[in-house]
Each structure stands twice: as structure tokens, then as C-alpha cells.
Amino acid sequence: MIVTKPRSLERILEDLQSVGARRVFVVGCGECATAARTGGEEEVAAFSRWLAEHGFEPTGGVVPEVTCHRPGAASALRKHREALDDSDAVVVLACGAGTQAVADAAGLPVFPGLESSFLGMAVRNGEFEERCQMCGECVLDATAGICPVTACPKGLLNGPCGAMWEGVCEALGDQECVHVRIRERLAAQGRGAAGVLPPKDWSKKRKPDAVSVRERVRRGQEGSR
Amino acid sequence: MSRLRDALERGEFVVTGEIAPPRGSDLAAMRETMRIVGPRCHALNVTDNQGASLHMSSFAACLVAKELGYEPIFQQTCRDRNRLALQSDLMAAWAFGIENVLVVTGDDPRSGDHPQARGVFDLDSTQLLQVAAGMNEGHDMQGRPLSGGPTGFYLGAAVFPEAEPWGAQLARAVGKIEAGARFFQTQAVFDLDKLVRAVDALHQHGAKVVAGVLVLRSPRVIDFVNKHLAGLAVPDDVAKRIREAPDPAEAAIDLAVEQVAAIRDIADGVHVMPLGLDARVPEILARAGVAAGA
Structure with missing residues (x-):
């Protein structure tokens, strides 16, 4: 899973002030950020209270099932259209992919509420260690x-x-x-031991990368890989 | 031909010294150190951003050594450059007559003076040795021929005789020999039994070993070494001897003389790291009975 950490509150404050935001909507994530206890229902509620204590008006919040699924995030936001129309900005308690899905769909200034840290393994409940660089x-x-x-x-x-x-x-x-x-x-x-491992082929890790499962399935049906 | 290679292959006991390029553009102090240490050495290691701290480029400082008539050992770390930059520096070195290269991984940036820096480590030292050995066969890392034909680098690597578990350390060193290393320079060695263990093992694979000696001139230097130098810890009895001496610098010189004399009977050469006492290097070598280099 993607392990996230809370972002500096001062930084979030500066971000919101930079667009003169007063009314703020909060989005969490039902997947990784819920497991990491950084963007689940509880954290969205706590962050909304923090906003209220710092002179903002929380207009509402939602925890989409998987925020980095853009159609899913957009559909979750549509259910809160009225509150969003009444907001100046959105803070997302999810990873960078989740924040971008919301930014694509919200039609408002969207700010990250977390820092995306690593692809982790839960070594036991609530303890995560970085285990993969996704080097390709x-x-x-x-x-x-x-x-x-x-x-x-x-x-x-x-x-x-x-x-x-x-x-x-x-x-x-x-x-x-x-x-x-x-x-x-x-x-x-x-x-x-495997002997000396050769230098890595970093072309396998070129960004931005993209995968189309649809394309792969279509090709598979054509009998090639 | 490299004087270092010539001496090691003839079985002559070699002496190497260590030169740190300046942090800035004033070459005067470095030239002065070269003039003091150089005449006693077969070759001078020129460090590459040693301790992950900023210094002038090793390549440029190697040229200064050559200008003064001393043979440099061009150090290359994998920390600061990717495979393109490493190969381009190797080509430059060969074009300007630098024959000896010591390939090291490099300390982690967080131990140096720019802890925010990103460590490159595109290649590790074994892989870079393979690349340099490929240049010695006339091609770059992609197998394309080099203009001017093969290089003739004499390739060296680092080994840590006191590191445990020794099995992991030795396997890595043997991998470096298979990759192209012909000589090793070691971190400072205090436990001579472990030096014997390393030299015996590496000789079986046909490599030469130049053992390191640090001049621990003060209690402060001992603390620095223990805290900042990777793969090294000053044993308590050694530290005590220097800390409790009426004149720690003199005690450190005496200790270095004993170590150099002992290493003469074990290894193929000695690498002296004076940590500021450069002016005393000729005396250390003379008292240990090591003749002037070359």
C-alpha cells in the first residue's frame, strides 16, 4: 500500500491562505490512507475540527472508497455538489494520486493534506516499512x-x-x-550468491509511465502478448 | 607504465600517500602537501569528495600532482556521478596520462557536509570496475569502441579487513577482483591478524594489498574517526594509549611507525593517512625502515 504521513499544518494553512480560502471541503480515502490512519473517516472529522478552530468554515467531507480511482472520486464528489459549490478550496487526505484525481474532478483549488511517503509492507498492524521502489x-x-x-x-x-x-x-x-x-x-x-549483479536498467523506470489493461486484454484476444 | 603497478608486480614494498583537494580554488596548500609527501611515495591517492564532503574534483587535483612529477591514483566514487559522467571522467583521465584508478562506492551523503544531497549510486564499485575493465579492452559500457583504442588503467578497489562478517566482505572483494581490480587499498587496520587473513585470501586471487595506517594525532581525531569514518573503529587500547600520552601527537607517530614496520612483513605496501600531520610522514617511513618511494 501507499503509506502517507500528515503534512505540516502550517504549510496547509499557507496553501489555503494563498487563495484566500475560508470555506473548505475535505476529502479522505477509504483505502491506503484509512489503513495508515491519515485519511479515514476519523481523520477527516478531526481535520475539519482543526479547520474550524483556525478560522475556517468546514463545508463538508467525504471518504471515497478509493480516491485514486478518478471516476469513483468524481462520483463521490458529485454526491456533495452543493457543499462543493459553497466551498473556496478542497484539502485531500490521500496520496498524491488521490489528490490529483480530486483536483481533476473538483473544479476548485485542491491542496494536499498528506505527504506520500513510500510503497510499504504492513509488518504488523499499524506499522509499515518501505519495501519496494517499483524500479520496473x-x-x-x-x-x-x-x-x-x-x-x-x-x-x-x-x-x-x-x-x-x-x-x-x-x-x-x-x-x-x-x-x-x-x-x-x-x-x-x-x-x-548470484554473483555480481549487473547495473540496473533504469529505462524500465522511465516516467511518466502508463499501463492500459484494456489494450493488453485486446492484444491477448488477438493471441499475442 | 604506472610506477605503482611496476613496483607492486616486481614485489617491491610500495608506499602511497593521500591528498585531499581543496574546498575552493587555492592550490597552494595542496601543492605544499604533495611536495612533502610525494617524494616518499610511489603514488598519491587523490580523494573524490572524501567523506561525502565538498572538495575540488579529483581529476583536476590529479593533474596538479602530475605537474609536480608525482604519480596520482585517481579516486572515483559512485556517489556523485552516473554512468555517463563516470565514463567521461575515466576517458579524460586516460587522455591526460592518469593510469591508476581506485574505485570506491563512496560514503552516504548523510554523513557529509551536504546531507541534503541525493546519492547517485547508479553503479556500485564492482560494476564501475567492470566498466573500467571494459575500457581497458577498448569499449564503453554499451560495447562501442573508444577512439584512441583501449585504455590501460591499473585498477584498484577498497577492502575492509576488519569488517565482520568476513565472509560477506571477502565475497565482495573477490567479486571486485573478478571485475578487474588488481590491487586493494584498505581502510586503516589495527588488528594485524585480520590483515594477515585478508592478505592471504586476496593473494590467492592474485591481487595486491596496500594496508592503511592512520595517524591518530589527538583524542579529537580519534573521536572524529569513530564517529565519521565508515567501516572503522579505533580499538580501546589504541585510543587509551594516545589519549593518556603526555604528547598525543608523538604517541600517534610512534604507533604509526610500529604499524608501518609490522605491515612491511604482511602486505604489499602501506597507505599512510596522516590526518593533518603530513609533515611527519617522511619521518614515520624512515623510522619504520621503509625506503623512499621509487
Whole structure:
């Protein structure tokens, strides 16, 4: 899931003041931001109270099922058309994709209420760790299912580097060197190290990227991949 | 031909020194250091934004060393440049007669003086060695021929003899040799048994080892090393000896003399990092019984 963190309230205040907004509508997200406790029903209500305490007038709020689904976000907003027509601006408690879906659909100045941090794994309820860079060319086959592109602060494919000391990464200070961890897990599984991994092909990560499932399905029906 | 390569391959005990380019454009102090240290060394490492802190480019400072008649070891870190920039600097180095290259990963930017900087690490040091070895075969990273034909770089890498687990460290070092490294320069070594372990292992793979010695001139320097230098910790007994000495600088010189003398019997050379006591390097080498370089 996409892990979000609260954005500086001073910054949100400045954003709203920059357009002279007084009446503000709030949008959350029923998916990742709800799980991260940054943009669910509770947080939307709490943020609306904060707005009221700081001289704004909250005009309403909504938590679409999945805010980064633009047609879904637009349909959720349509149900609040009156409140939106009565608003000067919208604050979105969702990731950057969710905020842009709302910005496309709202017809008003839209501001981010969160910072989008990383693609995370819930290591237990309420605790998330960054585990994937979405680099476009997975190396987990060679690295025992542990991603060095993410877990090594330098993103090295071949390690350990000189910052490894007693198996600990000095750049991170308190965590095991991921290259040592990879080697240990490979050995425990009776697998040899993969040898020197070649430089990454970053053309696989060119942005902006786009995927059309419709197109792929159509081609699949034509019998090609 | 590289004097460093020649001496190492002949089995002569080599001495390398370390030069940090200035943070700014005044070359006077660096030239002065080169004149003091250079005559005692087979080659001078010229660092590349060492400690992830801003300095003049290593390439430019290597040219200054050559101008003064000293042989540079061009250091390249993977932290500040992508594969295009790294290759273009290697081409420049060869065109201007720089033969020795030490390829290192580079400290993480958050340990340096520009902690906001983005670390590049497009290649890691093993991969960059492969690229430089490819240039020695006459082609760039895409396999396209280089005008002027193959380069003839003498390629070096870093190894950390005291790092544990040693298995992971050794596997990485062997990967560097397979990638093209012919010599290693080490982080400062205090535990000589571990140096023996590293030298024996790397000799089996045909690589030479130049062992590092730090001159720990004051308690403040010891604290700095422990806090800021990656892959290094000053052992308590060593720290105590210098901290409690009436004259810490003299105690540090004595210690360095002992270390250089011991390394003579173990490794293929010594790399002296004087941390400010550059003027004392000739004395350290002389007292340890190491002849003037070349």
C-alpha cells in the first residue's frame, strides 16, 4: 500500500491562505490512507475540527472508497455538489494520486493534506516499512526475496560496502546490512550468491509511465502478448 | 607504465600517500602537501569528495600532482556521478596520462557536509570496475569502441579487513577482483591478524594489498574517526594509549611507525593517512625502515 504521513499544518494553512480560502471541503480515502490512519473517516472529522478552530468554515467531507480511482472520486464528489459549490478550496487526505484525481474532478483549488511517503509492507498492524521502489525490473529472484534497491540506503546491488561494521549498516546506524541479510538467507536456503549483479536498467523506470489493461486484454484476444 | 603497478608486480614494498583537494580554488596548500609527501611515495591517492564532503574534483587535483612529477591514483566514487559522467571522467583521465584508478562506492551523503544531497549510486564499485575493465579492452559500457583504442588503467578497489562478517566482505572483494581490480587499498587496520587473513585470501586471487595506517594525532581525531569514518573503529587500547600520552601527537607517530614496520612483513605496501600531520610522514617511513618511494 501507499503509506502517507500528515503534512505540516502550517504549510496547509499557507496553501489555503494563498487563495484566500475560508470555506473548505475535505476529502479522505477509504483505502491506503484509512489503513495508515491519515485519511479515514476519523481523520477527516478531526481535520475539519482543526479547520474550524483556525478560522475556517468546514463545508463538508467525504471518504471515497478509493480516491485514486478518478471516476469513483468524481462520483463521490458529485454526491456533495452543493457543499462543493459553497466551498473556496478542497484539502485531500490521500496520496498524491488521490489528490490529483480530486483536483481533476473538483473544479476548485485542491491542496494536499498528506505527504506520500513510500510503497510499504504492513509488518504488523499499524506499522509499515518501505519495501519496494517499483524500479520496473525485479531483483528479488537473486536476492532471496529481500530488496537491496530499497533496504540499502545507497541502493547498491552488490554489497556490503565500507559502511558495514559487525553486520550493521553504519549509514542507517541501527539496522542490519541488507547485503549480509541476503547472503545469510540465501545460504540458509542452500542457494549460492548470484554473483555480481549487473547495473540496473533504469529505462524500465522511465516516467511518466502508463499501463492500459484494456489494450493488453485486446492484444491477448488477438493471441499475442 | 604506472610506477605503482611496476613496483607492486616486481614485489617491491610500495608506499602511497593521500591528498585531499581543496574546498575552493587555492592550490597552494595542496601543492605544499604533495611536495612533502610525494617524494616518499610511489603514488598519491587523490580523494573524490572524501567523506561525502565538498572538495575540488579529483581529476583536476590529479593533474596538479602530475605537474609536480608525482604519480596520482585517481579516486572515483559512485556517489556523485552516473554512468555517463563516470565514463567521461575515466576517458579524460586516460587522455591526460592518469593510469591508476581506485574505485570506491563512496560514503552516504548523510554523513557529509551536504546531507541534503541525493546519492547517485547508479553503479556500485564492482560494476564501475567492470566498466573500467571494459575500457581497458577498448569499449564503453554499451560495447562501442573508444577512439584512441583501449585504455590501460591499473585498477584498484577498497577492502575492509576488519569488517565482520568476513565472509560477506571477502565475497565482495573477490567479486571486485573478478571485475578487474588488481590491487586493494584498505581502510586503516589495527588488528594485524585480520590483515594477515585478508592478505592471504586476496593473494590467492592474485591481487595486491596496500594496508592503511592512520595517524591518530589527538583524542579529537580519534573521536572524529569513530564517529565519521565508515567501516572503522579505533580499538580501546589504541585510543587509551594516545589519549593518556603526555604528547598525543608523538604517541600517534610512534604507533604509526610500529604499524608501518609490522605491515612491511604482511602486505604489499602501506597507505599512510596522516590526518593533518603530513609533515611527519617522511619521518614515520624512515623510522619504520621503509625506503623512499621509487
